[in-house]
Amino acid sequence: MAVRQHKYLLDESEMPTRWYNVVPDLPTPPPPPLHPGTHQPVGPDDLAGLFPMELIAQEVSTERYIDIPDEVQDVYRLWRPSPLFRAHRLEQALGTPARIYYKYEGVSPAGSHKPNTAVPRVYYNAKAGVKKLTTETGAGQWGTALAFACSLFGLECEVWQVGGSYDAKPYRRTVIETFGGTVHRSPSRLTASGRAFPEGHSGSLGIAISEAVEVAAQSPEIKYALGSVLNHVLLHQTVIGEEALLQLAKAGEDGADLIIGCTGGGSNFGGLAFPFLREKLAGRMSPEIRAVEPASCPSLTRGEYRYDFGDTAGLTPLMKMHTLGHDFVPDPIHAGGLRYHGMAPLISHVYELGLMEAVSVEQTECFSAALQFARTEGIVPAPEPTHALAETIAEALRCKESGQEKVIVTALCGHGLLDLAAYDAYLRGQMVDSGLSDQDLARALAAVPVLG
Amino acid sequence: MAVRQHKYLLDESEMPTRWYNVVPDLPTPPPPPLHPGTHQPVGPDDLAGLFPMELIAQEVSTERYIDIPDEVQDVYRLWRPSPLFRAHRLEQALGTPARIYYKYEGVSPAGSHKPNTAVPRVYYNAKAGVKKLTTETGAGQWGTALAFACSLFGLECEVWQVGGSYDAKPYRRTVIETFGGTVHRSPSRLTASGRAFPEGHSGSLGIAISEAVEVAAQSPEIKYALGSVLNHVLLHQTVIGEEALLQLAKAGEDGADLIIGCTGGGSNFGGLAFPFLREKLAGRMSPEIRAVEPASCPSLTRGEYRYDFGDTAGLTPLMKMHTLGHDFVPDPIHAGGLRYHGMAPLISHVYELGLMEAVSVEQTECFSAALQFARTEGIVPAPEPTHALAETIAEALRCKESGQEKVIVTALCGHGLLDLAAYDAYLRGQMVDSGLSDQDLARALAAVPVLG
Structure with a gap:
């Protein structure tokens, strides 16, 4: 044959040494995100409670290419x-x-593809002195990726997993723990966002995100990492x-x-x-x-x-x-x-x-x-x-x-x-x-x- | 850095195009296998009920290298x-x-490494006109490998899985079925070897092998494939x-x-x-x-x-x-x-x-x-x-x-x-x-x- x-x-x-930003190549730029209270475009300071400044800069960047740090490439x-x-x-x-x-x-x-972004996210947070990252996970791939990346850079990782997935896929939790992370069933009793739902509720990504964001907002040493969606x-x-x-x-x-x-x-x-x-x-x-x-x-x-x-x-x-x-x-x-x-x-x-x-x-x-x-x-x-x-x-x-x-x-x-x-x-x-x-x-x- | x-x-x-046979390079050859009844060295005919002739030839080969068929390489x-x-x-x-x-x-x-041998085994059996392969599996890696290989060459695959593993790892069965195989809990009621043990017995590789061998011996269109051990x-x-x-x-x-x-x-x-x-x-x-x-x-x-x-x-x-x-x-x-x-x-x-x-x-x-x-x-x-x-x-x-x-x-x-x-x-x-x-x-x- x-x-x-x-x-x-x-x-x-x-291996590529730069990430590609499609924004400057588009005929018009995407509309900006708005502050949930004022409905005005958010500035870097509005996001500083959640993300380190280097990631905020990438979020709004109009540069076509951004270098991948050596530590991330490694x-x-x-x-x-x-x-x-x-x-x-x-x-x-x-x-x-x-x-x-x-x-x-x-x-x-x-x-999955998730470590491609988990690794640089943890790297930039570690560089900014952050000690712990919180996040949501549904099927569990994002939580696994973030726990893995945190283990390499010495950060704590706390994951809120959508209740239905947490119950149906116990081994996802095991993998996250194998990489050193902690997993909570969402909605949890640990946050006001979680307590707004009855115990045992099957949850959603939206609820799990609320919980992780709420905890990250409590300390400058804790930040949040979203698994998708953002630029x-x-x-x-x-x-x-x-x-x-x-x-x-x-x-x-x-x-x-x-x-x-x-x-x-x-x-x-x-x-x-x-x-x-x-x-x-x-x-x-x-x-x-x-x-x-x-x-x-x-x-x-x-x-x-x-x-x-x-x-x-x-x-x-x-x-x-x-x-x-x-x-x-x-x-x-x-x-x-x-x-x-x-x-x-x-x-x-x-x-x-x-x-x-x-x-x-x-x-x-x-x-x-x-x-x-x-x-x-x-x-x-x-x-x-x-x-x-x-x-x-x-x-x-x-x-x-x-x-x-x-x-x-x-x-x-x-x-x-x-x-x-x-x-x-x-x-x-x-x-x-x-x-x-x-x-x-x-x-x-x-x-x-x-x-x- | x-x-x-x-x-x-x-x-x-x-990729290597030949398998290496260590036998001719050893200072003395390994002792031959013996017939379970006569205790005399087994000849090719003694094994023909279980394996196709090309695999029996490999089992006793003293050639240093054996070519990997193109279909297997593919x-x-x-x-x-x-x-x-x-x-x-x-x-x-x-x-x-x-x-x-x-x-x-x-x-x-x-x-796992198991498909390295599952693929040639199924290939040689398919070439010899065999329609179904039986086997044992413990943790499940061998059963998965054989089911995968059978799916590629159009053979049926019937797997006896050690009872304890079958109970503890339900998803192994799912993977084997995803590749088109059939899985039985061993000891099963389908064979005399299995019926010698009480229903629900946790089984062993030895028992599962007996069951698969027993079924393979029932028809010239069915052969058996052992996951390890043999030359x-x-x-x-x-x-x-x-x-x-x-x-x-x-x-x-x-x-x-x-x-x-x-x-x-x-x-x-x-x-x-x-x-x-x-x-x-x-x-x-x-x-x-x-x-x-x-x-x-x-x-x-x-x-x-x-x-x-x-x-x-x-x-x-x-x-x-x-x-x-x-x-x-x-x-x-x-x-x-x-x-x-x-x-x-x-x-x-x-x-x-x-x-x-x-x-x-x-x-x-x-x-x-x-x-x-x-x-x-x-x-x-x-x-x-x-x-x-x-x-x-x-x-x-x-x-x-x-x-x-x-x-x-x-x-x-x-x-x-x-x-x-x-x-x-x-x-x-x-x-x-x-x-x-x-x-x-x-x-x-x-x-x-x-x-x-």
């Missing part, structure tokens, strides 16, 4: 550059003329797309026709897509860029583009984003990492500019795709990127119809070895789909403040 | 070559002058050591001073160690080679070198090996993959020849090492290789005392993401050590047939 190359690797010396090299795979065996099973590539972030210590988080994730561009060239491709990623808060998607968007805006490549979201939490395809809070209690700044309403609690689908009411302001803005598209998909279709993927490519995907895989497979089958040899690049942002309850439910026929009714959506949006 | 390279990668084109390339890491961060934490390298097999679809299994695993030799040279090392691997049946250890042993026997390198086994299942350090059965029911050929007795049931330690009563005949022979050494270690020391490793290198190790890590750390600390700059290469044969119950027990202080009393050992050895 012909020799097929499955992986395109980069040497550690080829940690990145524990798993980066991550591999780009050509999915020969999946293509063969589908009988498609499309060429499918997937950028795999499951090789990281947390098993600087997406910035750090651009190492994914920068590497993928280099690897695609090694694979002999002169570009990509379609970039597909799942979207929850948007960091994995932005991380892969933004460097390709730069190439598109510069006219060097013309890929379609497509976000895939769960049908039960469709912020881009069915939410409204409005100013809304990032959390349930209204403690965060107001951000202009596609939102389903800050007190919207999505159905408990298995892709816990996609159950967020809003979309990153930067991705929302790019979407409004018409530079990308979005689709939604039901979870049973996702797990059907996941099984086909596992049985051909050998990797058990996390529930989140199964959304991207479902759309990738659907597109590859459309290519089979049309005969188009599209080059598709998809983000496989993590493995599913800590999410096997989801596979178990699917294999036993116990997984159900749950869309979002117009009534529920209207009710949730009614709670969003009317602004700008 | 200075730029440190953490990973030594090989391009897919540098699957290997899904994850191979696997990375060799330099443990800079662990070394720094220990303050050791030793240079520690670990060869990481957790990047495979099963999360051809160790042969397939030598890709590990061959790659490590190339990678060590890329790291600028002109050799290794010490090779450390954990031993259960011996396949991971042999896979890393045998290519280094070849270099040692040829005088090109002079590494010490050290096996590490659990104190509760110490076949090399406390077993006897005798002919014994590979399974509990006495269905397999008799093999000359270090054994604790074929009906010995080790304490239920967390490293399920190391709970086997015997040691690979080839490793037993190498040990008898004085070409390697062995030590044993208690499991709490292993998990203490595992936590230190996870918090510095970012990888959560499987319980089995924590034994090798504990010895690696102990040796690195001895180097700190002596000032020796030893080059240590250790086998990190899998990740522990499906073994988190073990970490949970350790973190909550609920893990206990359990040695092996002289009385229990004597009782188990009394059941071994007196032969040769």
Whole structure:
């Protein structure tokens, strides 16, 4: 049989040394976040209670590139550059003329893309003298990533995990503790935000964020770290797309026709897509860029583009984003990492500019795709990127119809070895789909403040 | 800070294309297996009910190298070559002058080294027209690997999992099913070997092997695949050591001073160690080679070198090996993959020849090492290789005392993401050590047939 190359690797010396900031390349800048009290644009001082100044500077930066500190690069090299795979065996099973590539972030210590931003976040906080970081986690990938990064720089890490996930996935807590972190079930009794809900409530990302923010505000030695959504988080994730561009060239491709990623808060998607968007805006490549979201939490395809809070209690700044309403609690689908009411302001803005598209998909279709993927490519995907895989497979089958040899690049942002309850439910026929009714959506949006 | 390279990668084109057979390089050949009835050396025909002829030929081969079929190489390339890491961060934490390298097999679809042999086994069986493979699994890594390989070549896969592990690790079953396999709790009601034990019995690898062998013997379209122990299994695993030799040279090392691997049946250890042993026997390198086994299942350090059965029911050929007795049931330690009563005949022979050494270690020391490793290198190790890590750390600390700059290469044969119950027990202080009393050992050895 012909020799097929499955992986395109980069040497550690080829790892990107700068993060890419898409903001200066966009035709118009994204609208600023607003102070929750005054409704005026927030300044650096408004954020100083939550984040160290170097991260605030990155949040509002208009520089195209920001150097990755040596200390961060040294940690990145524990798993980066991550591999780009050509999915020969999946293509063969589908009988498609499309060429499918997937950028795999499951090789990281947390098993997902999250350490790409956890490591610099902890580094900058450590440099600023911070002793402890608080955060929320849903499925647990972000909490794991932050605990890992804190262990390397000697910071304490305190994680509020969404109650439903805490109960359903006890081993996520074990991993976080293995990395030295502490985990609380959210809503907890430790904060006013938590005590506002009855004990045993299944929680939400919005509530867990409120709890972590509340504790961080109590001491200058404690700061908060959000796992997605913010500009600087997406910035750090651009190492994914920068590497993928280099690897695609090694694979002999002169570009990509379609970039597909799942979207929850948007960091994995932005991380892969933004460097390709730069190439598109510069006219060097013309890929379609497509976000895939769960049908039960469709912020881009069915939410409204409005100013809304990032959390349930209204403690965060107001951000202009596609939102389903800050007190919207999505159905408990298995892709816990996609159950967020809003979309990153930067991705929302790019979407409004018409530079990308979005689709939604039901979870049973996702797990059907996941099984086909596992049985051909050998990797058990996390529930989140199964959304991207479902759309990738659907597109590859459309290519089979049309005969188009599209080059598709998809983000496989993590493995599913800590999410096997989801596979178990699917294999036993116990997984159900749950869309979002117009009534529920209207009710949730009614709670969003009317602004700008 | 200075730029440190953490990973030594090989391009897919540098992947070994031959397996290495240590037999012709040994001063004397290993004693042959004996027929369980006649006690005469078994011939190929005696094994034909269990294995296809190409694997039987490998089992008795005296050729130094055997070509890896293209179809197997194509699957290997899904994850191979696997990375060799330099443990800079662990070394720094220990303050050791030793240079520690670990060869990481957790990047495979099963999360362990097992697919290295599962893939060729299924390939040769498929080529011989076999429709179904049966096997045993303890911790679950072997069952996962075989199910994965069967999915690629279109074979059915039926797995008997040791009852205690089946109950304690429900998600292992989910992974095996995700790859399309079927899992039975052993002892099952499906076989006479299983029905000899009461329902709900916690089982052992020996019992599960008997069940799988019994079913395979029922039809020429069904064969059996053992996860370790046999010569051809160790042969397939030598890709590990061959790659490590190339990678060590890329790291600028002109050799290794010490090779450390954990031993259960011996396949991971042999896979890393045998290519280094070849270099040692040829005088090109002079590494010490050290096996590490659990104190509760110490076949090399406390077993006897005798002919014994590979399974509990006495269905397999008799093999000359270090054994604790074929009906010995080790304490239920967390490293399920190391709970086997015997040691690979080839490793037993190498040990008898004085070409390697062995030590044993208690499991709490292993998990203490595992936590230190996870918090510095970012990888959560499987319980089995924590034994090798504990010895690696102990040796690195001895180097700190002596000032020796030893080059240590250790086998990190899998990740522990499906073994988190073990970490949970350790973190909550609920893990206990359990040695092996002289009385229990004597009782188990009394059941071994007196032969040769």
